[in-house]
Amino acid sequence: MRKYFRELSVTGALTLLLLALAIFAPSFYSPQPLLSLAANASVSLVVACGMALVIIAREIDISVGSMFAVCSVCAGLLAAMHWPLAAVIAATILIGAIFGGFNGGLVAGLGLPSIVVTLATMVTWREGLQWLRQGQFVNLPDGVQWFGLSQKSGQWTLVIGALVILVLMALMMKHLSAGRYIYAVGSDAEVARLAGIPPKLTVFLVFVGIGALVGLAAIMNMVQSPQVDPQSGTGMELKVIAAVVVGGVAISGGRGNLWGVFVGLLLLVCVGPALIHLHIEAYWEKAIQGVIILLAVVAEGLRR
Amino acid sequence: MNTHKPAWKNVLLAHETILLVVLIAEWIFFDAIGRNFGTYDNTCDILRHSCEIGLLALAMTPVILTGGIDLSVGSLLGLCAILFGKFWRDAHMPIPEAAACTLAVGALAGGVNASLITLLNLPPLIVTLGTFSLFRGLAEAITHGVDTFTDFPSSFLFLGQERWLGIPAQAPVFIGALIFFWWLVHFSTFGRSYRAIGFAPEGTRYAGIPVGRRVAMTYVLAGIVSAIAAIIYTARLGQAKADAGNGYELYAITAVVLGGTSIFGGIGSVYGTLLGVAAIAVLQSGIVHALQPSEMAGMLTGALLILALTASVLPKMISRLRQRKSALRLAKQNT
Numbered sequence: 001m002r003k004y005f006r007e008l009s010v011t012g013a014l015t016l017l018l019l020a021l022a023i024f025a026p027s028f029y030s031p032q033p034l035l036s037l038a039a040n041a042s043v044s045l046v047v048a049c050g051m052a053l054v055i056i057a058r059e060i061d062i063s064v065g066s067m068f069a070v071c072s073v074c075a076g077l078l079a080a081m082h083w084p085l086a087a088v089i090a091a092t093i094l095i096g097a098i099f100g101g102f103n104g105g106l107v108a109g110l111g112l113p114s115i116v117v118t119l120a121t122m123v124t125w126r127e128g129l130q131w132l133r134q135g136q137f138v139n140l141p142d143g144v145q146w147f148g149l150s151q152k153s154g155q156w157t158l159v160i161g162a163l164v165i166l167v168l169m170a171l172m173m174k175h176l177s178a179g180r181y182i183y184a185v186g187s188d189a190e191v192a193r194l195a196g197i198p199p200k201l202t203v204f205l206v207f208v209g210i211g212a213l214v215g216l217a218a219i220m221n222m223v224q225s226p227q228v229d230p231q232s233g234t235g236m237e238l239k240v241i242a243a244v245v246v247g248g249v250a251i252s253g254g255r256g257n258l259w260g261v262f263v264g265l266l267l268l269v270c271v272g273p274a275l276i277h278l279h280i281e282a283y284w285e286k287a288i289q290g291v292i293i294l295l296a297v298v299a300e301g302l303r304r
Numbered sequence: 305m306n307t308h309k310p311a312w313k314n315v316l317l318a319h320e321t322i323l324l325v326v327l328i329a330e331w332i333f334f335d336a337i338g339r340n341f342g343t344y345d346n347t348c349d350i351l352r353h354s355c356e357i358g359l360l361a362l363a364m365t366p367v368i369l370t371g372g373i374d375l376s377v378g379s380l381l382g383l384c385a386i387l388f389g390k391f392w393r394d395a396h397m398p399i400p401e402a403a404a405c406t407l408a409v410g411a412l413a414g415g416v417n418a419s420l421i422t423l424l425n426l427p428p429l430i431v432t433l434g435t436f437s438l439f440r441g442l443a444e445a446i447t448h449g450v451d452t453f454t455d456f457p458s459s460f461l462f463l464g465q466e467r468w469l470g471i472p473a474q475a476p477v478f479i480g481a482l483i484f485f486w487w488l489v490h491f492s493t494f495g496r497s498y499r500a501i502g503f504a505p506e507g508t509r510y511a512g513i514p515v516g517r518r519v520a521m522t523y524v525l526a527g528i529v530s531a532i533a534a535i536i537y538t539a540r541l542g543q544a545k546a547d548a549g550n551g552y553e554l555y556a557i558t559a560v561v562l563g564g565t566s567i568f569g570g571i572g573s574v575y576g577t578l579l580g581v582a583a584i585a586v587l588q589s590g591i592v593h594a595l596q597p598s599e600m601a602g603m604l605t606g607a608l609l610i611l612a613l614t615a616s617v618l619p620k621m622i623s624r625l626r627q628r629k630s631a632l633r634l635a636k637q638n639t
Contacts (some may be wrong), residue, residue, distance in 0.1 A: 060429075106614075110614060110617055110621070111617060112610075112613045113567045113613075115373075115429075116561050116609065117610065119554060119561075119609070120558075120607070120610045120613075121610075122606075123554070123558070123602050123605060123606040124602070124603050124606030124607060126602070127599040127600075127602030127603045128603050131597050131600060131603065238433060238437070242433060242434075251427045251429055252427065281448065283441075283445045283447075284445045285441065286440050286441030286444060287437070287440075287441025287444070287445055288441065289437050290434050290436070291434075291438060293433060293434035294420065294431065297427070297430050297431060297434065298424060300426075301420075301425060302424065
């Protein structure tokens, strides 16, 4: 019970918010907008799962937003070339994994600090994309939006897909040695090495993993609209890191789990729509999200 | 092993020296291929456009030296810019009074960061991520996302757009800040303690240095400097909007790290930061004058950052490889 204090307190906050909405603004619970919200959030959830692994391994990746934009545009271009959808998905995940591997190679191979490496790649990919595409939107052919299904079943596919990934990854972190390696490396890389765990390989693969997940998230975002926005994913890195931190993952590595990340993300994404339904100006969204992040760390600090 | 190297070699191979060579090479290159690049007018332009990020980078240097980071400076610039506009237009304060209040707001916001980080011992990355969101959110909430402050008096716009004694009017502010931070980091006992804290906070505390207060001071200074940068930004553009300074924190951090300051703290210099700011600013202006797409400047900055980092770890890696080789040779001889 004490061990999961953080996860439980975030769940408590989320429950309070949902209860308040049920009493003061029951219109929040109308099914169609709620499903759209969930479909949008599932994109962030997939990236947040990857980010949680990176932060548990005591690294950070602030290039996810730029990778997301690059993957989105690549996926859009491939789809526009009438590749079959399955091939587009596989290729985009591969592209994401390669970009992630580039970060991972610099961080694990050369031992460079991940915050600076990913800061550099964030700027480089974003500007490179802008240079090559000049901000052009990519028009998608028919049959790509919602995977060719109806809007409702497409949204359900996204939500269920994201939840499946969450469950699989949470099980991996708990029960597979790969997951335990990540915790070990994040707690103390040197001790992990002495225990026979390859810390460099682990860190490299964690970066490859978040790259692949970003690729998948780009697909999940692409199918929600008829066009691909080359600016998509701007500011995504901080939003996702915020969800991970609110969910109880320690920025110093080695602590946290994916259920907490899931609840933390839900809390942050519910703030915006909740404001609208409670008739508060939507411009407060960022400020309130900031306060939630600060409250989460302050609670953690006081408990220590 | 490094201690046996002659002093001139250390100076010659220092990060700052290499960066200076890169900067001079950039200048010569763009002067050769760009139109009107090396003119006095353009030099003033470069100075004018890099002033705000330069100020933020200067203030970021002591923060990173102590092993911290401040992601909130860009958002704070936005908040201060619109509060400055608010003080002047809606509270009918004269400009100097509004500026003083803005500086107070900056110090207060820096104090929020400082007290959360030092009193509660929270990680700076997360605290300033929270205030990054909070300050920008407050700016958006206060202006409802659309309100823009314009029509400032021309006596105020002078600070951002005119020349004073032949140099851009904001240059003296920047030079003043440069001298202050140079003194702070290199010629005061504070600077020594920043490096010590960056290396080993616990050890520094045992040495009798008030670590919390020293660290807190760097964040408060960053807040005040963000407010100064906000005023100059407003004067340069002639308007204040909630999105002012969006992304500036990352440019400032890039400049500091490019200037050779270790992101883990303990190592770094103000002149390195100055060179880092200059290298980025010259690159941006040069690319435009060479009629290349401006996005190339961003890409090259990123590449330069990775190259600079790689260059800084290569000697260490080579010496480690050499040690391993000689150890292997010794082992072979013994068997």
